[in-house]
Amino acid sequence: MAEVVLDVQNLTKVYGERRSVDDVSFQVYAGEVFGFLGPNGAGKTTTIRMISGLAKMTAGEIFIAGHSIRKNFKKAVSCLGGIIENPEMYKYMSGYDNMRYYAGLYEGITAADIDEVVKLVKMENRIYEKVKKYSLGMRQRVGIAQSLLHRPRILILDEPTNGLDPAGIHEMRDFLKMLAHEKGYSVFISSHILTEMQLLCDRVGIIANGKLLAVKSMDEWTEALSDSANMKITVSDGEKAKAAVEEEFEIPVAANKNLLNFTIKSELIPEISVTLAKYGIAVLSMYTGEKSLEETFLELTAGAGTSIK
Numbered sequence: 001m002a003e004v005v006l007d008v009q010n011l012t013k014v015y016g017e018r019r020s021v022d023d024v025s026f027q028v029y030a031g032e033v034f035g036f037l038g039p040n041g042a043g044k045t046t047t048i049r050m051i052s053g054l055a056k057m058t059a060g061e062i063f064i065a066g067h068s069i070r071k072n073f074k075k076a077v078s079c080l081g082g083i084i085e086n087p088e089m090y091k092y093m094s095g096y097d098n099m100r101y102y103a104g105l106y107e108g109i110t111a112a113d114i115d116e117v118v119k120l121v122k123m124e125n126r127i128y129e130k131v132k133k134y135s136l137g138m139r140q141r142v143g144i145a146q147s148l149l150h151r152p153r154i155l156i157l158d159e160p161t162n163g164l165d166p167a168g169i170h171e172m173r174d175f176l177k178m179l180a181h182e183k184g185y186s187v188f189i190s191s192h193i194l195t196e197m198q199l200l201c202d203r204v205g206i207i208a209n210g211k212l213l214a215v216k217s218m219d220e221w222t223e224a225l226s227d228s229a230n231m232k233i234t235v236s237d238g239e240k241a242k243a244a245v246e247e248e249f250e251i252p253v254a255a256n257k258n259l260l261n262f263t264i265k266s267e268l269i270p271e272i273s274v275t276l277a278k279y280g281i282a283v284l285s286m287y288t289g290e291k292s293l294e295e296t297f298l299e300l301t302a303g304a305g306t307s308i309k
């Protein structure tokens with residue numbers, strides 16, 4: 001079993017009346033790319049700010065490489081590297097001089113250390129050029145090189161592909177996988193795009209409205225989100241049928257008079273009319289619509305119409 005590098009326990013952040021992060025718990029292992037997926041406003045950045053020590057936790061606890069953020073803050077954050085906002089860099093200096101400047105903020109970082117991380121992010125051929133000549137993707141890589149200088153265990157990236165072109169995204173994906181799978185770093189990356197996470201992550205936690213729905217491998221998510229169908233059925237008694245479907249299948253149902261609308265796993269479709277018959281309700285018509293993975297994800301995170309176990 002791989003070592004737990006990031007351990008988040010019952011993490012909560014309250015702003016005023018709003019629970020922006022609500023009792024979130026998960027673990028990230030050494031050598032994996034962990035995706036933190038959720039729509040805008042879900043609570044990703046707030047969670048990352050607490051992990052990085054930039055925002056205070058309302059409740060909960062965070063351990064980085066076994067060190068408590070509350071009790072041993074310096075040790076804990078020394079094991080973490082990350083780019084929370086756009087990488088800070090001096091445009092008129094070369095990438096290399098930026099690295100040297102940044103290295104000077106820490107003790108004991110040698111020129112050999114700089115060369116090593118520059119090579120790791122594959123910037124050795126361009127590092128002496130001015131930053132203003134870099135693409136956003138190149139700037140991101142130098143930013144990552146900077147954050148690896150103090151030898152963290154986990155790299156935390158908040159929506160790093162925002163603004164990158166498809167080639168840049170592809171490059172970053174290969175690079176982050178290499179860092180995790182070949183170099184043993186934990187990589188924690190947030191995104192609001194399901195398909196992006198599918199190609200990159202070993203495991204994904206989905207967050208919506210401050211709550212972590214579940215953590216699954218990407219294969220398990222694909223399985224959970226696929227094979228569901230959008231059902232529109234007309235019945236003899238809408239009110240009674242809504243209550244029956246909600247009770248028996250444990251899913252939310254939207255009802256408009258005798259027309260019901262809900263999302264259900266495809267394998268359960270045959271059971272619908274059988275179940276309703278048991279309640280003495282007749283099914284007058286039934287329409288089944290296929291759903292894409294992305295549609296189901298959006299519906300799931302909007303908190304409407306789908307249940308995932």
Ligand SMILES: Nc1ncnc2c1ncn2[C@@H]1O[C@H](COP(=O)(O)OP(=O)(O)O)[C@@H](O)[C@H]1O
Nearest residue numbers: 015018020038039040041042043044045046047
């Ligand atoms: N400093 C803050 N003060 C008050 N509310 C905040 C603050 N930061 C974030 N929020 C609220 O917390 C929720 C989660 O935001 P955020 O973590 O930025 O989401 P995400 O990064 O997933 O888009 C949002 O409703 C946002 O408005």
Ligand SMILES: [Mg+2]
Nearest residue numbers: 044045046158
């Ligand atoms: Mg955010």
